Amino acid sequence: MVDAEARRTELAEAVWRIVVRDGLEQASVRNVAREAGLSMGSLRHYFATQSELLGFALRLVGDRIEARLRAVDLTGDQRRVVLAMIDEMLPLDRRRRGECEVWLAFTARAVVEPNLASLRAEIDARLVEAFQMMIRRLADSGALRPDLDQTVEAERLYALVDGVILHAVLRPSRMPGAAGRAVVAAHLARIAPSDPGVA
Amino acid sequence: MVDAEARRTELAEAVWRIVVRDGLEQASVRNVAREAGLSMGSLRHYFATQSELLGFALRLVGDRIEARLRAVDLTGDQRRVVLAMIDEMLPLDRRRRGECEVWLAFTARAVVEPNLASLRAEIDARLVEAFQMMIRRLADSGALRPDLDQTVEAERLYALVDGVILHAVLRPSRMPGAAGRAVVAAHLARIAPSDPGVA
DSSP, X not given: OOOHHHHHHHHHHHHHHHHHHXXXXXXXXXXXXXXXXXXXXXXXXXXXXXXXXXXXXXXXHHHHHHHHHHTSOOOSOHHHHHHHHHHTXXXXXXXXXXXXXXXXXXXXXXXXXXXXXXXXXXXXXXHHHHHHHHHHHHHHTTOSOTTSOHHHHHHHHHXXXXXXXXXXXXXXXTSOHHHHHHHHHHHHHHHSOSSTTOO | OOOHHHHHHHHHHHHHHHHHHHXXXXXXXXXXXXXXXXXXXXXXXXXXXXXXXXXXXXHHHHHHHHHHHHTSOOOSOHHHHHHHHHHTTSOOSHHHHHHHHHHHHHXXXXXXXXXXXXXXXXXXXXXXXXXXXXXXXXXXXXXXXXXXXXXXXHHHHHHHHHHHHHHXXXXXXXSOHHHHHHHHHHHHHHHSOSSTTOO
């Protein structure tokens, strides 16, 4: 017998596969049950509504990224640490590309669906904190240019990373994940130059 | 009698209203006809498929933004000119917020829908050119820091602006359009400082 949490995770993964393949609007309770090889009744045992199911799938993306961020080695040059954290968010391989596509689909849907909007806002708040923490790490280690405002820099880095993700998901041929990473690395080199006397 | 182009524009505007209010997945041919006060048959006279209708609505957003970009006064300090161009893209009022919401919904949908993907890619290519042109204007007028790579800077500015738009549409309470504009202005002040000797 599968335990409930593992089954819920399996269902969330079925949601992701549908979102990446067919779009979020196809992730109905019926399609998710079929994708996971379950009856509608069994699925309803785990999730009462489609909104709950979608919310769980989105939360799982957030949790996984956060777990990977926590696993990043924090020692050494903080420029390297921050770029390693951002690497966990960028679509640099198949798994992370899937997460980014799910993230974009949910983000667009959250604009018009109140149930998803509050969850998306919660994840947004955690991301704001993550980027504030990255800028603070750069500042505390003396790497951040001292004339920069930390609040503005956290917003600027967060917006840049989301824009890079958006472009890499939208047009992978023009802007592959690695090219997006190079833009982020160039940005970090400007706000935290190796030799603060230069640039 | 209404001319065909005006009627098509009216229908595209009906699509926008539905997207902003209910989400893109509600913009079916049936709902758009009802929103515009037309029969399904009349609508089909203008657009044979839902894909054509959605494509026209997206193209119209792009055309309107481009027309406003062309109307920006190009004289004087090129930092002001570039910020004025970006202002036309940011959700700084109700009309531009609606455009941004439509843009986000179509962008997310384009990832899984080939018909919209090629149109979205075409608009993306025009935007890449627009941002390259902005960076060139800063460079040619001597405002851009000479140690910056123009290709990287065009990608960085484009990603930053799209990230700012995304955050402003997603959580207008946390990040209103004006706050996003301040982040973009701070970025421009770094890459094209008023006194190139400083910063």
